[in-house]
Amino acid sequence: MAPSVESQQQQQPPVEAENTVNSTTTTTTRVEDEVTPIKSKVTVVGSGNWGSVAAKLIASNARRLSSFHDEVRMWVFEETLPTGEKLSEVINRTNENVKYLPGIKLGENVVADPDLENAVRDANMLVFVTPHQFMEGICRKIVGKIREDAEAISLIKGMEVKKEGPCMISTLISEQLGINCCVLMGANIANEIAVEKFSEATVGYRKHKEIAEKWVHIFNTSYFMVSAVQDVEGVELCGTLKNVVAIAAGFVDGLEMGNNTKAAIMRIGLREMKAFSKLLFPSVKDTTFFESCGVADLITTCLGGRNRKCAEAFARNGGKRSFDELEAEMLQGQKLQGVSTAKEVYEVLRHRGWLELFPLFSTVHEICIGRLPPSAIVEYR
Numbered sequence: 563m564a565p566s567v568e569s570q571q572q573q574q575p576p577v578e579a580e581n582t583v584n585s586t587t588t589t590t591t592r593v594e595d596e597v598t599p600i601k602s603k604v605t606v607v608g609s610g611n612w613g614s615v616a617a618k619l620i621a622s623n624a625r626r627l628s629s630f631h632d633e634v635r636m637w638v639f640e641e642t643l644p645t646g647e648k649l650s651e652v653i654n655r656t657n658e659n660v661k662y663l664p665g666i667k668l669g670e671n672v673v674a675d676p677d678l679e680n681a682v683r684d685a686n687m688l689v690f691v692t693p694h695q696f697m698e699g700i701c702r703k704i705v706g707k708i709r710e711d712a713e714a715i716s717l718i719k720g721m722e723v724k725k726e727g728p729c730m731i732s733t734l735i736s737e738q739l740g741i742n743c744c745v746l747m748g749a750n751i752a753n754e755i756a757v758e759k760f761s762e763a764t765v766g767y768r769k770h771k772e773i774a775e776k777w778v779h780i781f782n783t784s785y786f787m788v789s790a791v792q793d794v795e796g797v798e799l800c801g802t803l804k805n806v807v808a809i810a811a812g813f814v815d816g817l818e819m820g821n822n823t824k825a826a827i828m829r830i831g832l833r834e835m836k837a838f839s840k841l842l843f844p845s846v847k848d849t850t851f852f853e854s855c856g857v858a859d860l861i862t863t864c865l866g867g868r869n870r871k872c873a874e875a876f877a878r879n880g881g882k883r884s885f886d887e888l889e890a891e892m893l894q895g896q897k898l899q900g901v902s903t904a905k906e907v908y909e910v911l912r913h914r915g916w917l918e919l920f921p922l923f924s925t926v927h928e929i930c931i932g933r934l935p936p937s938a939i940v941e942y943r
């Protein structure tokens with residue numbers, strides 16, 4: 563299947579990804595080794611639902627591409643399973659993340675490591691993929707413990723709000739660790755990619771196209787088509803803000819308002835995503851919203867994501883059961899990002915006097931905290 567080339571790609575060609583396996587990489591002697599003796603070593607920081615799928619994608623490429631070490635380390639936030647076993651030990655014994663991605667083999671070159679410092683020490687390519695609320699603590703633990711030449715990429719959809727203002731997760735990583743950080747976002751429901759159904763993703767980079775190319779190279783597969791755009795903030799804000807719209811879409815589903823209403827919510831949501839992104843970062847490109855990270859992620863999350871699912875249950879219960887309760891019951895350890903992002907966005911809007919400019923974003927937060935009923939999702943005008 564040949565995906566269509568979008569307008570952005572015509573103006574600014576995507577970084578080419580290697581789609582086909584070079585036959586030399588399947589032989590025992592790798593010709594490329596003589597030319598590039600220094601191999602990149604990848605560590606995945608995070609092992610939730612998407613973190614595990616990311617490790618699987620990377621592991622399949624690390625195995626076949628001679629410029630990467632075979633072994634891919636995956637940091638596991640250790641927990642004890644109901645059987646009494648440690649999650650990391652079970653992953654290493656069965657090659658499956660039995661809690662967050664059951665039934666999927668990760669690849670034998672994935673090594674689960676519960677020791678964060680040990681997991682990141684030797685890697686020059688760090689992939690961050692945890693729920694966003696844990697990233698500040700994680701960065702604090704590894705400051706000064708990573709390689710000086712390390713490059714990072716964030717797959718995390720979320721933001722932090724500090725006294726100085728909003729802080730994207732890639733910026734947090736860059737500033738705390740003193741390293742460059744790209745992002746990868748897209749219409750990527752993890753369970754679908756785990757079973758190798760075709761999807762696309764967007765790498766956002768700031769300056770160095772050759773670094774983005776390396777990230778494309780390690781993620782791209784025949785069923786996961788990655789392209790790159792020079793708009794790190796635009797890509798990351800798309801991934802972050804669509805979770806707020808997904809909560810709104812879930813309310814519409816819970817109230818059985820139908821497809822037209824849901825489409826209206828998605829359209830208004832997309833308009834607010836674009837306006838908010840451009841107010842925060844005027845450099846954000848319009849064309850980014852037409853990449854996988856933009857409209858495609860918005861659609862898939864509003865149709866099939868976890869934020870949508872929990873928001874539907876919230877509305878069905880008339881807002882009487884909290885999101886924390888629903889998350890614990892419905893997601894078994896997986897985490898929602900939309901509710902906290904709605905709060906973080908609301909804080910920015912209130913602080914800057916923009917609340918009236920963003921009725922959908924602000925109403926989502928007010929419904930989440932019980933100040934408004936779920937039906938207010940279509941009553942804000």
Ligand SMILES: NC(=O)C1=CN([C@@H]2O[C@H](COP(=O)(O)OP(=O)(O)OC[C@H]3O[C@@H](n4cnc5c(N)ncnc54)[C@H](O)[C@@H]3O)[C@@H](O)[C@H]2O)C=CC1
Binds near residue numbers: 608610718719
């Ligand atoms: N699951 C999906 O379909 C997709 C998720 N994402 C994004 O990727 C990021 C990570 O999501 P998932 O991998 O799905 O995670 P998840 O939603 O499965 O979260 C559970 C993870 O959080 C870890 N965790 C729990 N407490 C922790 C703590 N105190 N410190 C550190 N880690 C802790 C758990 O060990 C587990 O690995 C999120 O920002 C999400 O929005 C992006 C695309 C798709």
Ligand SMILES: O=C(CO)COP(=O)(O)O
Binds near residue numbers: 748808859862863
């Ligand atoms: O980001 C996602 C798909 O791209 C997943 O969204 P949820 O966290 O709502 O499942």
